[in-house]
Amino acid sequence: MSITNQLNALPTPSLVLDEGRMLANIARLRDRMTALGVTLRPHLKTVKSIDASRRVLAGGTGPATVSTLREAEVFFEAGVRDILYAVGIAPQKLRQVVALRAAGCDLAVLLDTLEQAEAVIAASRDAGFPMPALIEIDCDGHRSGLNPNDPQLIAIGACLDQIPGCLKGVLTHAGESYGAVGQIAQAAFAEQERSAAVQAAAMLRGAGLSCSVVSVGSTPTAHAARNLDGVTEVRAGVYVFFDLVMAGIGVCSTDDIALSVLTTVIGHQRSRGWILIDAGWMALSRDHGTARQTVNQGYGIVCDIDGRILPDLIVTATNQEHGVIAVRQGFSAALPDLPVGTRLRILPIHACATASQFDAYNVISEVAGQPIVLWPRFRGW
Amino acid sequence: MSITNQLNALPTPSLVLDEGRMLANIARLRDRMTALGVTLRPHLKTVKSIDASRRVLAGGTGPATVSTLREAEVFFEAGVRDILYAVGIAPQKLRQVVALRAAGCDLAVLLDTLEQAEAVIAASRDAGFPMPALIEIDCDGHRSGLNPNDPQLIAIGACLDQIPGCLKGVLTHAGESYGAVGQIAQAAFAEQERSAAVQAAAMLRGAGLSCSVVSVGSTPTAHAARNLDGVTEVRAGVYVFFDLVMAGIGVCSTDDIALSVLTTVIGHQRSRGWILIDAGWMALSRDHGTARQTVNQGYGIVCDIDGRILPDLIVTATNQEHGVIAVRQGFSAALPDLPVGTRLRILPIHACATASQFDAYNVISEVAGQPIVLWPRFRGW
Numbered sequence: 194m195s196i197t198n199q200l201n202a203l204p205t206p207s208l209v210l211d212e213g214r215m216l217a218n219i220a221r222l223r224d225r226m227t228a229l230g231v232t233l234r235p236h237l238k239t240v241k242s243i244d245a246s247r248r249v250l251a252g253g254t255g256p257a258t259v260s261t262l263r264e265a266e267v268f269f270e271a272g273v274r275d276i277l278y279a280v281g282i283a284p285q286k287l288r289q290v291v292a293l294r295a296a297g298c299d300l301a302v303l304l305d306t307l308e309q310a311e312a313v314i315a316a317s318r319d320a321g322f323p324m325p326a327l328i329e330i331d332c333d334g335h336r337s338g339l340n341p342n343d344p345q346l347i348a349i350g351a352c353l354d355q356i357p358g359c360l361k362g363v364l365t366h367a368g369e370s371y372g373a374v375g376q377i378a379q380a381a382f383a384e385q386e387r388s389a390a391v392q393a394a395a396m397l398r399g400a401g402l403s404c405s406v407v408s409v410g411s412t413p414t415a416h417a418a419r420n421l422d423g424v425t426e427v428r429a430g431v432y433v434f435f436d437l438v439m440a441g442i443g444v445c446s447t448d449d450i451a452l453s454v455l456t457t458v459i460g461h462q463r464s465r466g467w468i469l470i471d472a473g474w475m476a477l478s479r480d481h482g483t484a485r486q487t488v489n490q491g492y493g494i495v496c497d498i499d500g501r502i503l504p505d506l507i508v509t510a511t512n513q514e515h516g517v518i519a520v521r522q523g524f525s526a527a528l529p530d531l532p533v534g535t536r537l538r539i540l541p542i543h544a545c546a547t548a549s550q551f552d553a554y555n556v557i558s559e560v561a562g563q564p565i566v567l568w569p570r571f572r573g574w
Numbered sequence: 575m576s577i578t579n580q581l582n583a584l585p586t587p588s589l590v591l592d593e594g595r596m597l598a599n600i601a602r603l604r605d606r607m608t609a610l611g612v613t614l615r616p617h618l619k620t621v622k623s624i625d626a627s628r629r630v631l632a633g634g635t636g637p638a639t640v641s642t643l644r645e646a647e648v649f650f651e652a653g654v655r656d657i658l659y660a661v662g663i664a665p666q667k668l669r670q671v672v673a674l675r676a677a678g679c680d681l682a683v684l685l686d687t688l689e690q691a692e693a694v695i696a697a698s699r700d701a702g703f704p705m706p707a708l709i710e711i712d713c714d715g716h717r718s719g720l721n722p723n724d725p726q727l728i729a730i731g732a733c734l735d736q737i738p739g740c741l742k743g744v745l746t747h748a749g750e751s752y753g754a755v756g757q758i759a760q761a762a763f764a765e766q767e768r769s770a771a772v773q774a775a776a777m778l779r780g781a782g783l784s785c786s787v788v789s790v791g792s793t794p795t796a797h798a799a800r801n802l803d804g805v806t807e808v809r810a811g812v813y814v815f816f817d818l819v820m821a822g823i824g825v826c827s828t829d830d831i832a833l834s835v836l837t838t839v840i841g842h843q844r845s846r847g848w849i850l851i852d853a854g855w856m857a858l859s860r861d862h863g864t865a866r867q868t869v870n871q872g873y874g875i876v877c878d879i880d881g882r883i884l885p886d887l888i889v890t891a892t893n894q895e896h897g898v899i900a901v902r903q904g905f906s907a908a909l910p911d912l913p914v915g916t917r918l919r920i921l922p923i924h925a926c927a928t929a930s931q932f933d934a935y936n937v938i939s940e941v942a943g944q945p946i947v948l949w950p951r952f953r954g955w
Contacts, residue, residue, distance in 0.1 A: 260894055469717070
């Protein structure tokens with residue numbers, strides 16, 4: 194059966210993954226990191242799927258980044274050994290971290306306060322083995338982390354250094370790079386990440402403390418970085434699928450986006466120029482991350498069932514199980530005739546958010562003629 | 575163990591449901607509908623839980639409204655018999671509808687085009703039994719449906735009337751009432767719903783067609799309606815939990831909100847006035863439905879572990895697994911001292927969206943001294 198016929202046979206809404214595009218995206222960043230001589234530690238929060246992680250990690254056991262301890266547990270069970278939990282550790286979660294390490298998972302945690310460092314030391318003492326931790330550095334005022342010249346850095350480092358193996362290094366993430374348009378602006382953020390992390394590492398080392406890991410990254414900066422001197426690893430996640438936020442800042446083109454939501458036309462309001470579909474926010478997510486970009490893509494760009502973009506059509510509104518398609522504001526393209534029952538595919542605004550609305554990917558194989566297969570996803574904490 | 579201690583022992587983020595508040599919300603609308611002499615057909619898309627549906631339906635077998643065929647299947651298996659699937663039917667989904675009806679589920683569908691009516695008639699012919707359908711009426715320009723005086727109404731009615739039992743009636747939903755502040759404005763929308771539905775029913779009857787069901791509703795209009803003459807049933811969903819969008823338009827108070835997300839403080843950016851928590855958009859959802867209201871509640875209001883509101887603190891930003899708490903813009907309240915590890919509860923902007931991010935409710939019983947129990951949720955299509 195052709196891919197089109199297989200897509201026509203799926204229930205809607207369904208999540209569709211183009212494996213060929215995904216593999217090309219994975220290869221693109223892997224090759225870049227190889228050329229720059231730096232380890233890539235992919236962030237698996239985007240895929241949340243064992244099958245997808247095997248492609249992302251090239252079948253390996255890591256290194257990997259996760260955003261929840263549930264991800265750490267699932268990927269560890271699937272054979273991933275070297276995992277960084279890259280969200281500030283809540284002291285209550287250290288029990289789970291101890292259990293994972295006791296089971297053989299090389300799991301590291303992230304922190305930026307003395308209270309957390311003390312909790313890590315206490316948990317390591319109780320466990321009888323060290324809990325490795327990275328200290329989070331703030332390179333762009335985006336979210337968490339210490340300024341690289343904050344004296345707390347030494348205090349936290351010294352606290353962790355009480356037990357050999359607890360002070361692993363420093364980490365930063367230029368979340369603001371998602372707002373930087375074009376490679377030059379993104380390269381500047383990459384340098385901001387690098388210099389902040391390297392400065393913090395030097396500060397620790399200058400105080401006689403160890404700092405073997407210098408971890409930086411985001412999808413825009415990983416693709417734009419020109420110089421990674423002093424950096425030991427790069428993290429990125431959404432590069433695997435890409436999305437309209439990334440396309441909007443020029444990190445990829447819409448042809449690179451590997452994810453889409455298959456949907457069916459369920460009605461029209463012709464006088465208002467609306468086409469109604471059965472993909473609302475429950476399928477697409479409520480993310481509207483292009484709203485502040487030059488071109489607002491609403492809740493997604495509209496493609497035909499074969500993935501060809503229908504010019505100037507976007508999802509302009511979503512309710513729980515309804516989406517409204519209309520011509521992009523300011524454009525006067527005629528609304529195409531898409532009868533009730535027509536199948537369409539919507540490119541996601543934010544791949545992590547859209548994917549998380551589904552329990553499985555319907556994977557179009559990169560090998561022509563293969564049937565669509567299901568890759569389960571998981572969620573939760 | 576006290577409720578506070580039990581909440582302290584839960585993983586975070588977790589979804590917490592206050593059963594006492596929920597039962598009061600359920601009783602409030604049930605009593606209102608009884609006083610108005612109209613059947614209530616609760617929308618189960620909000621709860622997506624068999625345990626919760628038993629409270630909403632008072633243990634009964636319906637009537638109920640659903641937004642997906644998956645909901646119809648799950649609730650039918652759990653004993654609900656009379657179900658309305660209130661999203662315009664995609665012709666491809668009629669096979670599933672036939673299967674459910676063949677199994678004994680009294681499932682009705684919704685439509686507003688002649689193509690859909692023809693598909694319903696064809697499916698009914700093939701099945702050998704009628705697929706009952708309601709015709710959707712547009713009462714406020716919000717989304718789908720025909721104008722009550724659209725001549726297509728008669729054409730669609732006549733098409734459905736080819737097989738006795740297919741033309742069940744008319745339905746409307748004043749989605750715009752979510753933007754109406756206060757009971758007077760909401761009562762006007764309730765009257766708009768009523769008059770549009772009754773007018774459409776009269777038009778069908780005037781053409782010699784049957785129209786036994788006249789279905790209206792939304793949470794704001796259900797609570798505000800003064801006169802439901804000619805209406806046979808009212809639908810509403812979010813009234814069961816309530817949320818900040820409903821509080822913002824005066825349908826409930828924040829003390830009525832039965833749902834919250836339990837979270838843990840994981841860091842601070844004191845110079846920026848930020849408290850970081852482990853509930854990001856993955857837990858809270860990206861819904862920011864109060865952004866256009868008079869008071870923007872961001873991604874939720876912050877409470878202590880016991881549910882007491884911390885004045886003027888809201889979640890101002892979310893990433894996948896991070897939330898940022900800050901003092902509401904324009905207010906100068908001091909940021910309270912909430913050390914790392916502190917547990918908080920966030921009241922949801924949109925209960926349907928926040929609940930859908932979790933696989934279970936942690937239910938605080940209305941009976942004091944009872945342990946917190948888990949009510950599973952489901953999702954998907």
